[in-house]
Amino acid sequence: MADERLKSLTSMLARHGILVAFILFMIGFTIANQRFLGLDNVLGVIRSSAILGVMALGVTFVVVSGNLDLSVGSMMSFSTIVVLDLHDKLGPSMAIPAMFAMTMALGAFIGFLVGYLKLNSLIVTLGMLSAIHGLTLTYSGGKNMDIVDKSGTWFSVFGQGAIFGIPVPVLMFGLLAVVLTVILAKTPFGRKVYAVGGNGTAATFSGIPRARVVFMTYIISSFCVATAGLIQASRSLGSQNTVGQGLELDVLAAVILGGASLLGGSGTVFKTVIGVLILGFIQNGLLLVGLQFYVQYVVTWVIIILAVWLDIAAKRGRLWSPIA
């Protein structure tokens, strides 16, 4: 009897392990600091997670298809610098589409290398991480990029505006999350992404054009990066060449925290959103609890490892098992 109950509990945990971990964190932090769950704080966290979140949505497609994208951080710097530069040269309404086109061209290039030439995605995107950084520096001449007339542009709406009291970055994150959830979960393309990541050979034997599917995941990822760059540029209206540096690891952490397997074939956009929020709330919670900034780096990673371990432990129903 008690055994039965334990069994249904573990199977519940197995399906929602990461959600349970999330709720536990939230309860813990709320006990430690009442302000934690206040509306202000919650909106603040989501808002500051939006850039990371938007990027993680796109990377989810790449990871589900069985690949990696480590170039998103430096690609985001590129987008930010380009759109700020073009803002003054072409005006915002031309600058934005131009920046999206340039960023997605980079995504297409990566997609070509990984999808059609079948090069290892870790190596390709690690290389692109520094190559794009070089490209950004060449473009900007190494200088910071600033919009001249900061108060006279509607461009600031993407980063600083709000509709019905909800910050625009949060709205964009939410909207993109919904659209991408639908694409991954409900369309034939989404199904193909899972198949390619789950077993590429079987996908080929099922008449799925593997190269094209992989190519498309990088297009989606670069679209998300461009969106993140837009928010970043619009929020500060000026930027260094290195704004996105290091973000690729946080993005990957959020995706994995959401339960996507690095081997491909599993993960959902919704779970990635949860992963992003966990990461955001942990960092915020630690700050509210009063931990010093640099201790956070360590604690964050300890918590991530714990969460991921609990998740797989719950999946197999015991803490350790000889077979995975």
Added chain:
Amino acid sequence: MIAQKPALRLEGIVKTFPGVRALDGVSFEVMPGEVHALLGENGAGKSTLMKVLGGIYQPDDGTIFIDEAPVTMGSPLDAKAKGVVFIHQELSLADELSVAENIYLGELPTKSFGRVDWDSLHSNSAAILKRLNCKFTPQTIVGDLSIANKQMVEIARALTVDAKAVIFDEPTASLTDAEKVVLFDIISDLSRQGVGIVYISHRMDEIFTISTKISVLRDGEYRGSLATAETNEDEVTQLMIGRSLDLGQKVEHAQTGKVAIEVRNLSCGSLYHDVSFKVRSGEVVGFYGLVGAGRTEIAETLFGLRNPTDGTIHLDGEEVRIHSPVDAIRHGISLVPEDRKGQGLVLGMNCRDNMTLPQVADLTAGPFVSDGAEIAIFDQYRDKLAIKTPSWRQRVGNLSGGNQQKIVIGKWLSMAPKVLIVDEPTRGIDVGSKSEIHNLIRDLAKQGYAVIVISSEMPEVLRVSDRVVAMFHGEIIREFTSEEVTEDNLVQAISGIRSDKVA
């Protein structure tokens, strides 16, 4: 004979998975030196029972005894240490490692400071391979071996310890007849040494050749045991599926129509050479030959997975070029591939999604995949093929081996192809379903499909084919009509004895 203690005994084993009662109080014992065949339909619980014994699953209830002393099997290594060795239905080798490393995986011999003792590793492995009559060296990388040879490595693993009991879970599914003979020798050898053998297979001929006792499982329950010498196939089938079957009988042949697919002088490097044949709609053509005769490679060429170096393919009289599976599917060609785990299925996906994968782009309502259309297809083929699963949501990886194979078959039947190619369609499928699938193939032919059946099982080829093409070393040796073909001339043809065509 004096009364012996069983080498191995299982009592009241219960194992459940979400939605499935895989084993419901099963008791089973193996005497020393006995070759005990375990039979049952796909999903009856055979593999699960052996996995409990091999320490892979922990039973919910019940006890395992070795030499009448109760034991628990904590892990596969633990079971091996206690003398129970398991040769799996699905291969479980590390493709990147050498044969020797695979044989001694987890227990590599070491020298001081934990360094691997390569010399004794290689000499020990070589000795085992020699015993198995294997032609490859211990240094060969496993990934480079054929499926049959991989199976031999898996068997070699079992011979590294002093086993009390060795479990073979469908070991011959991908072995040639010659390799089978070697395997049977080994089994007799082990049995003479007093090792208890559990032998799972769906092939009655093998079971009657090798076993001394037969036990039957059905729906997770023990149904009874028979002494092999005192029973016959019919009685066993009765016990297994509750009715008898006549698998020897030839199925009825259909009217044939126009030529649906024609291959002219097709060659592909050293894989096959100057191959020509026609298949009419309404006709089933069997391709029979040894593993490695080039049959699978021809199928892969027709399905756009290989480019021919020479020759042409014609569909309905028109020459076509097939560069990819996408092209092949568009032309109405389906291929049920030979390796279900590697090529046929996405194991992490559910049953329904696997089955509808090739046509998912067409099963839409607006831009979205239509749940209803997918479930309708799944339900139809689940019933047609008697697929055993608690629901379409089950991960395919959790199905029994035979039910996985049925999902692959359903996947390609549901495409309603013009030309259906099936490569070893009934590998791992129980006798009842096997005859169902044979009937289904005949039904498809009757409806006007052109079907190519590649099989290494002679009775299967003889039973379903209107014509049989015999291949040897990448060449078509001879074509037989169903009237002229016999076991004897087929055996002769594929071993290359008909010397007029073999240089």
